[in-house]
Amino acid sequence: MIDLIKKLPKAELHLHIEGTLEPELMLELAQRNSIDIPYSTVEDIEKAYNFTDLQSFLDIYYEGASVLIKEEDFYSLTWEYLLKCKENNIVHTEIFFDPQTHTQRGIPFYTVIKGITEALNDAKDELGITSQLIMCFLRHLSQEECFKTLNEAIEFKHDIIGIGLDSSEIGNPPSKFKEVFKKAREEGFKIVAHAGEEADCSYIVEALDLLKVERIDHGVQVINSKSLIERLIKEQIPLTVCPNSNIELKVFESYKKHNIKELLDLGLNVTVNSDDPAYFKGYLNQNFINIYKNLNLSKEDIVKLVRNSFNASFIDEELKKIYLEKVDKILESF
Ligand code: HPA
Ligand code: ZN
Numbered sequence: 616m617i618d619l620i621k622k623l624p625k626a627e628l629h630l631h632i633e634g635t636l637e638p639e640l641m642l643e644l645a646q647r648n649s650i651d652i653p654y655s656t657v658e659d660i661e662k663a664y665n666f667t668d669l670q671s672f673l674d675i676y677y678e679g680a681s682v683l684i685k686e687e688d689f690y691s692l693t694w695e696y697l698l699k700c701k702e703n704n705i706v707h708t709e710i711f712f713d714p715q716t717h718t719q720r721g722i723p724f725y726t727v728i729k730g731i732t733e734a735l736n737d738a739k740d741e742l743g744i745t746s747q748l749i750m751c752f753l754r755h756l757s758q759e760e761c762f763k764t765l766n767e768a769i770e771f772k773h774d775i776i777g778i779g780l781d782s783s784e785i786g787n788p789p790s791k792f793k794e795v796f797k798k799a800r801e802e803g804f805k806i807v808a809h810a811g812e813e814a815d816c817s818y819i820v821e822a823l824d825l826l827k828v829e830r831i832d833h834g835v836q837v838i839n840s841k842s843l844i845e846r847l848i849k850e851q852i853p854l855t856v857c858p859n860s861n862i863e864l865k866v867f868e869s870y871k872k873h874n875i876k877e878l879l880d881l882g883l884n885v886t887v888n889s890d891d892p893a894y895f896k897g898y899l900n901q902n903f904i905n906i907y908k909n910l911n912l913s914k915e916d917i918v919k920l921v922r923n924s925f926n927a928s929f930i931d932e933e934l935k936k937i938y939l940e941k942v943d944k945i946l947e948s949f
Pocket of ligand 1: 631634669781782783784809812860890891
């Protein structure tokens with residue numbers, strides 16, 4: 616089964632590019648850019664990755680991102696993740712980026728998007744990996760700040776397929792951003808949002824009703840509302856679940872207590888993703904392996920999760936069909 620997990624082509628739909636910053640590259644960029652970080656070795660950094668909840672992670676994650684200054688830094692960050700995609704047999708990836716993490720430090724929007732998109736273009740040519748970019752608003756900031764960021768993004772519309780919402784969830788509900796998402800929809804962006812990671816189901820309902828999301832990022836708290844489960848099944852709204860992240864941020868006590876198998880068995884449109892793999896002990900295959908080992912997943916479960924990843928993606932029907940045929944091809948040999 617582990618061999619099957621590794622060999623199946625997969626799509627990743629919930630991945631923060633800033634969350635792929637490996638300790639080695641963080642140290643290298645800190646030195647290259649003369650940025651002070653409170654670590655001098657990889658071991659120092661790994662010791663700090665001991666999270667108690669989402670906020671304890673975000674504090675360290677934003678500090679890590681402070682070493683990203685130049686276009687080439689964003690290129691290196693993205694390229695390294697794309698090499699991991701190759702290793703993990705991720706053939707299509709929909710990547711979140713958080714421009715406000717950088718523009719707030721005086722880094723131009725253009726620097727961020729140019730570095731990332733150059734790497735994505737090279738990956739298409741050299742590695743055969745297709746990709747889309749989703750720009751996230753930081754929900755701990757004001758809606759007014761988000762309007763400014765959206766206005767900057769419009770110029771790069773051709774490079775950005777959608778708009779999402781991340782950062783500190785509790786206390787920053789989707790309703791806080793209703794107007795800016797309305798404008799984003801009018802501009803033609805697809806909409807997703809983190810909801811029901813730590814906060815209750817009302818955040819998922821608001822994301823659906825007020826932001827009009829096409830996918831829910833995380834969404835594992837849906838388990839507490841029977842009516843919402845029924846709605847998500849009926850509308851087949853995908854959930855981009857991130858097992859390693861949920862364990863590292865103490866959303867669940869252990870892999871054995873994770874509810875992804877339960878959600879899948881209920882008929883929800885669930886996918887597996889790595890969220891911030893450099894911080895959460897593993898890339899996509901490791902997420903699959905961890906749930907497979909602890910939750911008694913069958914071959915059918917794994918295949919369903921992999922097929923869901925393509926069906927829930929923003930790629931066109933023609934390419935979707937090509938990828939799903941590649942999945943079938945691998946299955947023929949198992
Ligand atoms: N939740 C909220 N914000 C984030 C996350 C997450 O899982 N990862 C990076 N920013
Ligand atoms: Zn996330």
